[in-house]
Amino acid sequence: MIQALIFDFDGLIVDTETPAYHAFCEIYREHGTELPLETYAKCVGTNFDVFNPYTYLSECLGREVDPALVKEQVNVIYRELLKDVEVRPGVEDYLTEAKRLGLKIALASSSYYNWIEPYFNKFELESYFDVICTADLVSKVKPDPELYLLALQKLEVNPDQAVSFEDSLNGFIAAKGAGVHTVIVPNSMTQTFPFEGYDMMISSMSEMKLQDLVRELEA
Numbered sequence: 001m002i003q004a005l006i007f008d009f010d011g012l013i014v015d016t017e018t019p020a021y022h023a024f025c026e027i028y029r030e031h032g033t034e035l036p037l038e039t040y041a042k043c044v045g046t047n048f049d050v051f052n053p054y055t056y057l058s059e060c061l062g063r064e065v066d067p068a069l070v071k072e073q074v075n076v077i078y079r080e081l082l083k084d085v086e087v088r089p090g091v092e093d094y095l096t097e098a099k100r101l102g103l104k105i106a107l108a109s110s111s112y113y114n115w116i117e118p119y120f121n122k123f124e125l126e127s128y129f130d131v132i133c134t135a136d137l138v139s140k141v142k143p144d145p146e147l148y149l150l151a152l153q154k155l156e157v158n159p160d161q162a163v164s165f166e167d168s169l170n171g172f173i174a175a176k177g178a179g180v181h182t183v184i185v186p187n188s189m190t191q192t193f194p195f196e197g198y199d200m201m202i203s204s205m206s207e208m209k210l211q212d213l214v215r216e217l218e219a
Helices: 017-030 037-043 053-061 067-082 091-101 113-123 146-155 169-178 210-218
Strands: 004-007 104-108 131-133 162-166 181-184
Touching (some): 004 146, 017 037, 017 053, 017 067, 053 067, 091 104, 091 210, 131 146, 146 162, 146 169, 162 210, 169 181, 181 210
Parallel strands (some): 004 162, 162 181
């Protein structure tokens, strides 16, 4: 029986990922080059260890560009794009219904807590979560399964008793590696990513009631 739900944050609860990509694209275009989504996808849902879009610009141009300056330029655009960001459709319904059903709820995010906290405060979400696992608590973030394994440990449930909700390939790989049920809820950017081997995919959490989703997974 399903006993717990584990949610990603960026791109899943609040789509902070699509605006980030658009901000990078604008700066790249200002320098006369492009940042293909398939290239940028390497860092979606994880950190910049695998792919760093700040330093990659220099590689594209064949000359050194100050990464700190690029970061500053990107952040100006990014902050503007984030002003109107909202919780994705159906998320709060799932969190509310999970509480009603007596399911435990965890967050497993590759971001640091100080990035997530302002959104939790703004949208009053933190009280829904029994467990919060962020980059502050692990040595490796997604696609490594460590965040999920920590969440399972703190929730005191087995992998087959938990359901993950992810929007990115790196998050999905982490969840799959931890052995939990995998539900993909892609956003407008990640919907083109080549997901394979998941248990279920829904366009948003407003598409299907949580109770129906859990029943289908248990069946």
